[in-house]
Amino acid sequence: MLRTEQRQFLTIRNALAEQIESGLLPSGEKLPSERTLSEVFKTTRITLKEALLVLEAEGKIFREGRKGWFVSPERLAYNPVETFSFHSMVEKQGRVPKTVLLEAASVPADVDMCRRMGVPPLSSVYCIRRQRFIDGRLALYNEQYLRTDVIPEFLEKNLDIPLLELYRQEHGKGYASSSVEIIPTAAMGRVAQAMKIADGSPIVHVVRNNFDGENRVIGCDFAFWRSDAVKIHFAA
Amino acid sequence: MLRTEQRQFLTIRNALAEQIESGLLPSGEKLPSERTLSEVFKTTRITLKEALLVLEAEGKIFREGRKGWFVSPERLAYNPVETFSFHSMVEKQGRVPKTVLLEAASVPADVDMCRRMGVPPLSSVYCIRRQRFIDGRLALYNEQYLRTDVIPEFLEKNLDIPLLELYRQEHGKGYASSSVEIIPTAAMGRVAQAMKIADGSPIVHVVRNNFDGENRVIGCDFAFWRSDAVKIHFAA
DNA sequence: AAGTGGTCTAGACCACGCG
DNA sequence: GCGTGGTCTAGACCACTTC
Secondary structure, three states: OOOOOOOHHHHHHHHHHHHHHHOOOOOOOEOOOHHHHHHHOOOOHHHHHHHHHHHHHHOOEEEOOOOOEEEOOOOEEEOOOOOOOHHHHHHHOOOOEEEEEEEEEEEEOOHHHHHHHOOOOOOEEEEEEEEEEEOOEEEEEEEEEEEOOOOOOHHHOOOOOOHHHHHHHHHOOOOOEEEEEEEEEEOOHHHHHHHOOOOOOEEEEEEEEEEOOOOOEEEEEEEEEEOOOEEEEEEO | OOOOOOOHHHHHHHHHHHHHHHOOOOOOOEOOOHHHHHHHOOOOHHHHHHHHHHHHHHOOEEEOOOOOEEEOOOOEEEOOOOOOOHHHHHHHOOOOEEEEEEEEEEEEOOHHHHHHHOOOOOOEEEEEEEEEEEOOEEEEEEEEEEEOOOOOOHHHOOOOOOHHHHHHHHHOOOOOEEEEEEEEEEOOHHHHHHHOOOOOOEEEEEEEEEEOOOOOEEEEEEEEEEOOOEEEEEEO
């Protein structure tokens, strides 16, 4: 026998999910306010919010600051095996990339970074922090770190050029190898602030370590994706 | 100036996170009940729960049915590029694997499956559904589908042997290639039930398509990981 | 039977975004 | 200034687990 759904928040989730999948609520569309929706579904804001949080976890809707809830755009296909160039990747998929540079500076390496890079305590490393947008939506925040001895006068360079390209220009070849680690987690503190999302929002953390020919770490790249913004795919 | 945290639920999250990271609350330990904790922190269950949900999204704690909240074990490192054998992968990391076979049968292929496999409408496909455990915890639910013409008498075989191995025995070589897609999302309906988690809990969905030498799909594998149970890593 | 998390009610005040 | 989501209170009953 078919059991009708007992739980209100799932009934609401299903109703909204249906509207989204049918295309009645197109990508980018703003949902009515929580108060309005809770009247429509004859429930409280808390119960309604539970339905919204499930849809958020599924990647079907997202929020932006206190502006409201919106239907998520299609996920960007991100291939971490191929060379990473955000702009060409986004454009190839018919979408519009934008990058905002938050910081490019030489910073003291913390304990974790010293170990990771294999540099002595109290060293400096280059740090680049960027926000990256897809079709106007902040989809990704990333931090790149680079050993200071790898590219001379690094901070004077044109940082619109991908790091890998700068490295190629300097050394005549790309990184010898990279390792990638992908961790589903939640944004907290400085990451949440840079991404302009609430503390505790789901994100995908992608860590990449880049090595030279002697297996030394040249630098590393921490990417924090809105978890609804990306699907990772590659050939194995 | 240092701003002390205004938001109660973050204060609570920080307190619990500190206890977990310090090791005072070891992996697998049960937290006190929500009611007890809400008294300890002098707040309501709803506010307290918000803190717990953030920790869950971060992968630091998890729940099991209605039994309570527990400290998450270390994430298993999963390399989707190397050959997939769950048992050897888990054992190599010093942990104890277990598999429960839920179903192994020939089932009618739905529309999506027909397209994916390139088989005519109303075809059957083999379907294997399993729960997989790490150190006694249900960490992964997966569904494998296989074209019925690929391995004769498939259902009579020893299904403890990895599918790739059975394929090798039949054809003298492994799959020609595979594609992998990784999507962070939430469990709903039959997936949530098979994983014994609440609807809306965060999971990582890993889809693998396996091809033969002529680029035809032989079969596919849907894996649903508890998102706190796994970190995906590979060389690029 | 007692305890747990799951779900829900009916409100409240606050900080931020936008006009 | 008004509407939005963010946060919080103080309860309630239910379904399931464990003893």
